[in-house]
Amino acid sequence: MKKEEERRPDPEELLQRIHKEHQGKLTIFLGAAAGVGKTYTMLEAAHDRLAEGVRVAIGWVETHGRAETEKLVIGLPRIAPTVLEYRGKKLTEMGIDAILEQKPELVLVDELAHTNVKGSRHVRRFQDVEELLNAGIDVYTTLNIQHIESLNDVVAQITGIIVRETVPDSFVEQADNIQLIDIPPEDLIKRLKDGKVYISGQAQQALKSFFRPGNINALRELALRFTASRVDQDMAEYMRKNHIDGPWPAAGRVMVCVSASPFSAQLIRAAQRLAKGLRADFLAVYVDTPSRRFPMGEKERDRVWRNLNLAEELGGKIVTVAGNDIVEEMMNVARNENVTAVVIGKPRHSRLREFWHGSLVDKLLRKSEGINVYVIQSKAEAETHSAISTARNDVPAIAWLPITGGLVMTSVVTAISWVGREQLEQVNIALLYLLPILFTAVRWGRWPSYITALASVLAFDFLFTPPLLTFNVSDIRYLWSFTIFLVISFVVGGRTEMLKKEVRLTRQRETSVRTLYDFSSQIAAIIDVNQIAWTFVRHTGVALGRNTVLLLPEEQGSLKVEAQYEANMPEGRGGQAELPAAEHAVANWVWVNGQVAGRSTETLPGAEFLFVPLTVDRRTVGVFGIELGQQKMTQEERQLIYAWAGLAAIAVERGKLTEAARQAALLKESDQLRTALFNSVSHELRTPLAEISAAIATLLDSSTQYSAEIRQELLETVKSSATRMERVVANLLNTARLESGMLQLKIDWCDVEDIVGTAIRRMGETTHNHILRTRIAPDLPLLRADCVLLEHVVVNLLDNAIKYSPPGTELTIAAEQSGSEIFVSVEDNGCGISLQDLAKIFDKFYRASQQAVQVAGTGLGLSICKSIIEAHQGRIWAKNNPGGGAIFVFAVPVPANGSRSVIKESEWDDRKGTPNFGG
Known part of the structure; x- marks a missing residue:
């Protein structure tokens, strides 16, 4: 059982595999140093793919003036680069938009670790490649071993040179294929001397510094080890995928403490390498200690953020906690996160300070219990500028x-x-x-x-x-x-x-928790997406004191501003004005790629807004923007924004799902309505059509001579059947008009007596089997109503009475005024209405289930009557007559012409079933 559980695939891994199937394939040509032939080999492979019929294009290739490399460029389509102006000079970069527009099957991108010119969409080229991969384009690219982030400090220790341009390990690890390009050191040195790598002056300088034989061998070993570890990882993944038993390592976690120390970056890389070797997860913990002797300045805050960003790029999970005792907080996190190893730097401060404050390493060793502790020797790195910066929380140094x-x-x-x-x-x-x-x-x-x-x-x-x-x-x-x-x-x-x-940190955290709680409480009961959007932008805008905006997709897929908050407006609402075109373009990029971009990031940092995707289950449901301008953000604000964005994404998704459920319910109801309508109409029309067809066929039969009485009877059958069909079709048309909201009353002066008389004439022969009586009060005032529709109401009520009354019984139509209303009633002496049917008798498609009488019908007539009377601001109801049968009554308002008592539904004479209109 345990073995089966181990073989069971990880759901997250399955999701990543599915996601990767829709991405382009990444192939990295990896070398130990420049000049080993990475670009040359990549171009040769591209020619082979071109010969296979693959659409290949060059996105960016650096030949460095090498003749043999330039020959291989010939014959490969080249996509024009983008021209950017920087400090008065025109510089070129890879034209990523042109590549996405042409969308070749395979694109060549040289020098993966390159840093783009300021003003480009992304700060680094590997981010351009990532966007191409997300668009489904295969990429061939080149990379030197010294440009891999986790090996940066190792390379610096070997060569004495700190490499500034690096690529995160997480990006390299997602490569589908890594080809190691290697040549002996002697051949590489010979190429340098022959000027095939650099020009003569640069080559001599390189031979004296970077390209010494010892350095080349050490870099080759790094490249070989890295490739071997990749092969080992692929083999382990293959064995796990195919359920091949193997010595799988126990799961664990490696933790490193991140700080503002200049040595922290090396510790993060060391922890990542250790975790990779142990095949364990990697955890980076930052402990915010208010008991620092000197307040943290802006430079230190930026360094902390760079270190956290580095840990995230290397695939680590970031955890931020607050407390006075660093060791105690680290151990709490280690116990909660199942940490098996802790990486810490070797102390570099004086023994006097250790005597006064105690050694951090000694404290950690004493409290580590069953956790392994790795103490790493490190040295300071030179400061680097980052596009991501944080604000200073402290007051000025001099007060x-x-x-x-x-x-x-x-x-x-x-x-x-x-x-x-x-x-x-x-x-x-x-x-x-x-x-x-x-x-x-x-x-x-x-x-x-x-x-x-x-x-x-x-x-x-x-x-x-x-x-x-x-x-x-x-x-x-x-x-x-x-x-x-x-x-x-x-x-x-x-x-x-x-x-x-401590008080300030407590208040900040209390404010963060309170604002998150307030926001989650406010949106918990809201299902309208527009209201959710406005609540979200207003809440975040008030809490942060900045302009905010939320963009959601329209039906056609494009983004639109759903809600906008302006901090300098009296009520905050800035309407739904469109963003500037440049900002909207950044928001669209975030929407398409599902990644953070804009101000304070390495993607499109020239924007005024920071745009954060609202993501649910790896799907982007919207984009949230917050205007930063020249302001900076604190780490607390950034974490709070991400938390808000997560809640907003869930709320928006819930609103959309609720709307989708409502539409599904309407569709289901519509399907049920369509089915009921089809069944009712098909049954109701079949009988009169059959009668008409039979009568006409009989009349057309020339072989038989019929008497005048028989012919008259057949013609009356055709007429009554046609009238019945006409009534059904009229009911259907009126139902459609009522459902669509297209029913328009044609108000005019109407005489009730004329309405009743016309309705009786329309019923024609169908009333001959019953005794029809009318009692119309004299001097009834004229109505302001739609005469045709009221006539249709009387026809439907009379038709209903005929269906449920035995032949020879009485039908009574009465009309009289009471107060400001005219009451019209239709009474029959049939089987009456059961109590369970009485409450639903006016519902659409509802037909009373009478035991004594079985009649045909669509169940639309009474519901149409109810809708027409309510459209006239009237009322309609039904009641059983104690003497037998049922009474249907409707009341239509008219101008008051005298003081008469108002009749209520309960004020009917039980003896005769006729309305007692007062007195």
């Missing part, structure tokens, strides 16, 4: 108000002490000087208290310590007083500042 306040309090104490120096002893004066130090430390923190303590020491020494009015000290015991002043300011000020930082 003049607290310093001035401390000096003023010191001056006040000095004046008081000078005036009362005859009555006060030096001990009392020294204690008085402690007051401004303590107050400044508690009120303003460490540095103002330091300056206040220094000013107090100088004032006390100058004015009250012999010899007076000098800074000389004759008694060494006074030095203890000076030391106490400084220690008090150091301890109290430091603890106060630490507590303030």
Whole structure:
């Protein structure tokens, strides 16, 4: 059983495999150094594919003036590059838009680690390649081993040169094929000397520095090891995919602590290499400690963000926690995340600091329990500029108000002490000087208290310590007083500042949790997508104090601004104005590719907005934009935005699914309606059509002579059947008009007596088998109504009464005014209506299930009557007659012409079944 579980495929892996099937194939020609023949081999392979009939194109190839390489370029279609202007010069870069437009089957992209010119869509070329792969285009590309991110510090240790342009390991690992291009060191050196790699001057310099035989051999070994590990990984994946038993390593996790240290990047790479070797997951933890002795500046914050971004690029999971004890927080994360190994840097600070604060490595070893600890020797790297930067949360370094306040309090104490120096002893004066130090430390923190303590020491020494009015000290015991002043300011000020930082961090996190909770609570009950969009942009805009916008796809697939919030507007709402064309283009790119882009990223960083995709199950359902301009974002804001975006994506998806469910329900209801209509109509039309066909066939039969009575009877059968069909078709047309909302009342003056008379004439012969009586009150006022539709109501009610009344029984039509309404009733002496049918009798397609009488019909007549009467602002109802049969009544409002009592549904005479119209 356990073995079967191990063989069971990982769902995430299956999703990645399905996603990869829709991507282009990536082939990397990997070399140990420049000049080994990567581009040459790539061009040869491209010619072979071209001969096979594959549409090949050159996206970007650097020949470096090598004649044999330039010969291979001939014959391959080349896509024109993009021309960009930078600092007054026109530079060219790979034309990614032209490639996407032409969409060849295979494109050649040289120098994968290249950094693009400022103003390009992406900062680095591997991101261009990633977009081509997502578009389904196969890519051949070249790469040197020193440009792989995780090997950057190893290469620097070997060659002494730090490579600036790197490619994340996560991107290299997704390659479908890696071909190692290798030649002996002697051949490479000979190529250099012959000028086949660089021009003569550059070649001589390269031979003295980078291309030394020892360096080349070390780089070759790195390339061979990397390729071998890739082959081993492919073999393990093949064995797992085909259920071949093997010594699978136990699952685990490698954790590294990320900080603002310049050594942190090397530790991250070392942890990634260790995790890769152990086939374990990789975890990067950043502990935000408010107890730092010196506040973190903008430079350090940017370094922390670069390190976290590096860990993410290398495939690590990022975890951010806050606490005073770094080791304790790391161990908490390690226990929660099932960490099996921890990577930490070897201490580089002095033993005095270790004695004072303790060794981080020793603490970690003591508390690591069953976790392996790897201590790595590292050295600082040169600073690099990143397009991703974060804001500074701290106040300016120099706060003049607290310093001035401390000096003023010191001056006040000095004046008081000078005036009362005859009555006060030096001990009392020294204690008085402690007051401004303590107050400044508690009120303003460490540095103002330091300056206040220094000013107090100088004032006390100058004015009250012999010899007076000098800074000389004759008694060494006074030095203890000076030391106490400084220690008090150091301890109290430091603890106060630490507590303030803890309070600020607690408030920030409380605000983040509260805003997320508020937003999730607000959208929990909302299913309208537009309302969700407006709630989202307003909530994020108010919380961050920035302009926000949410774009959602239209039915045709293009993005439109669904909601927009402007922070400088009184109510925040800026309407649904369109974004500038450049910003909308960035949002479209995010929508298509499902990746973050815009300001503060490495993709289209020239935009004013940062655009974040709203993603659910790897599907992008919308794009959220927040205007940054020249402002910077804190890490807390960035994490909060991603959390909001996740909630908004779920809410938008829920709204769309709800709408889809509603449409599905309507479609189901429509299908049921269509089925019921088809069944009813087919049954209702079949009988009169059969009667008409039989009567006409009989009349056309020339072989038999029929009497005049028989012919008249047949013609009446045709007429009654046609009338019946006409009534069915009229009901269908009226139902269609009512359902579509196209029913328009043609209001005119109507006489109720004329309406009843016309309805009786339309019924014609169908009333001959019943006794029809009418009771129309005299002097009924005229109605403002649609005469034809009211006539149709009377016809339907009368037809219904005939169907459910035995032949020879009475049918009564009555009409009279009561108050501001005219009541018209149709009474029959049939079987009546059951209680269960009475509540549904006016529903569409509903037919009463009478035991005694079986009649045909579509079940539309009464529902049409109800709709027509309600369109006239009237009411209609049905009731059983205690003497037998049923009564259908409708009331239509008219202008009041006298004071008469208003008839209610319960005020009917049970004896005769006729309305008791008052009196």
